[in-house]
Amino acid sequence: MELEGVALAFSLTLLAGLATGVGSVLAFxxxxxxxxxxSWALGFSAGVMIYVSMVEIFVKAKDSLVGELGETQGNWLxxxxxxxGMILIALIDKFIPKQGNPHELKKVEDMNKNPNGDGALLKMxxxxxxxxxxxxxxxxxxxxxxxLQDPSLGIAIAVxxxxxxIPEGIAVSVPIYxxxxxxxxxxxxxxxxxxxxxxxxxxxxxxxxxxxxxxxFGMIFAGVAGIMVFISLDELLPxxxxxxxxHTSIYGLIAGMAVMALxxxxxx
Numbered sequence: 001m002e003l004e005g006v007a008l009a010f011s012l013t014l015l016a017g018l019a020t021g022v023g024s025v026l027a028f029x030x031x032x033x034x035x036x037x038x039s040w041a042l043g044f045s046a047g048v049m050i051y052v053s054m055v056e057i058f059v060k061a062k063d064s065l066v067g068e069l070g071e072t073q074g075n076w077l078x079x080x081x082x083x084x085g086m087i088l089i090a091l092i093d094k095f096i097p098k099q100g101n102p103h104e105l106k107k108v109e110d111m112n113k114n115p116n117g118d119g120a121l122l123k124m125x126x127x128x129x130x131x132x133x134x135x136x137x138x139x140x141x142x143x144x145x146x147x148l149q150d151p152s153l154g155i156a157i158a159v160x161x162x163x164x165x166i167p168e169g170i171a172v173s174v175p176i177y178x179x180x181x182x183x184x185x186x187x188x189x190x191x192x193x194x195x196x197x198x199x200x201x202x203x204x205x206x207x208x209x210x211x212x213x214x215x216x217f218g219m220i221f222a223g224v225a226g227i228m229v230f231i232s233l234d235e236l237l238p239x240x241x242x243x244x245x246x247h248t249s250i251y252g253l254i255a256g257m258a259v260m261a262l263x264x265x266x267x268x
Contacts, residue, residue, distance in 0.1 A: 004184070009147035010201055012158040013140050017197025019162035020132060023169020024190035036248055041163050042240035043249035046232040047256020048160035053225040053232075056153060056264060057146070058082060061225065064218030074218075081219045085226025092134055093234070122179035129172045129189040134198035135231075136165070140200025142224040149217065156263060157228075160256075164236055166195060 061081060066074030075185045109237035139161050147154025177186040208220065 005148055005151070006205065007100045008151055009144045009154060010198060010205075012147050012154050013143045013201035014198045015156040016143055016161040016165065017136055017140065017194035018191070019165035020136075020169035020172065020194035021187065021191040022162075023166040024170075024173040024187045026166065026170065031122040038167060039240045039242075039248045040235050040252035040255075042167065044256035044259075045160045045163040046255040047237035048156060048163075048239065048260045049067075049228040049232045049236070049256075051257040051260040052153070052156055052160070052214025053228045053244025055261070057221050057225040057228070060149070060165075061218045061221035064214045066220070070215045070220070077215075077219065082155075082226040084112075085223030086230045087226075088223065089135075089227045089230045090136065090234075092170075107263075122176060126189065128175065128177070132172060132193040134163075134170045135168075136194060136197040137200040137203075138227055139231075140197035141220075142227060143197070143202045144201035145217075145224065148209075148212075152263070158261060160228075161183050161197075164231070165197075167239065169194070250267045 006155055058078070062074065062078040065077045065081075068074065069077065076205055143154060143158050143161060146157050170192040173186040177183060180186070208216070237249065237253070240252065
């Protein structure tokens with residue numbers, strides 16, 4: 001594996017993860033949440049993820065597995081890998097404490113409330129940071145692996161994940177700042193929660209790369225497709241619909257699919 005390709009894959013994963021810090025900074029320097037844009041952006045990210053998962057990643061996984069194992073076994077393993085990815089991320093959701101659920105978006109307006117040292121809010125913000133860190137770990141593996149195999153595909157996945165990490169950064173910052181009045185602490189926890197993304201990439205580099213055969217690549221990509229579809233349906237679209245105005249989230253979804261389709265035709 002060329003060093004430049006590995007460096008690019010790590011860079012993309014790091015940038016996607018640090019978007020949680022961007023969300024935290026936005027919460028400090030804006031006075032209100034642009035809910036219409038947030039709804040559109042989350043829908044856009046879901047559109048990118050769903051389209052690239054079903055049209056490109058799943059197909060690449062199937063081609064690899066069928067090419068190595070034959071039609072019947074390859075098709076079965078592709079489907080098994082796809083749903084195994086869904087089950088993995090669903091189990092992560094199940095065992096995350098409800099008070100730290102990263103799917104509960106917070107508005108920037110909540111930052112304007114007077115901090116009151118609320119211990120429950122501090123606990124919620126900390127759990128949210130932990131929950132996002134756990135979510136970001138498999139996303140880091142997905143981005144890194146995709147970028148190694150196909151840099152253009154890795155860029156598309158990194159952009160989609162970065163978009164959906166921004167409101168997650170806000171979800172960490174708001175309760176922690178509200179509880180402590182400390183912007184530095186709120187930013188630090190938000191920033192650290194995003195670092196699990198490159199840690200996931202490092203784990204993939206250390207533990208998966210030595211075994212990265214066509215079969216292993218196919219199984220990983222099938223699982224990545226499942227993870228991204230689950231995140232889109234369980235996390236991004238419900239969050240987008242929460243602040244939806246006149247089908248804004250659906251327009252964002254369609255735009256995301258269209259942009260991803262165009263990029264696949266032009267660059268991949």
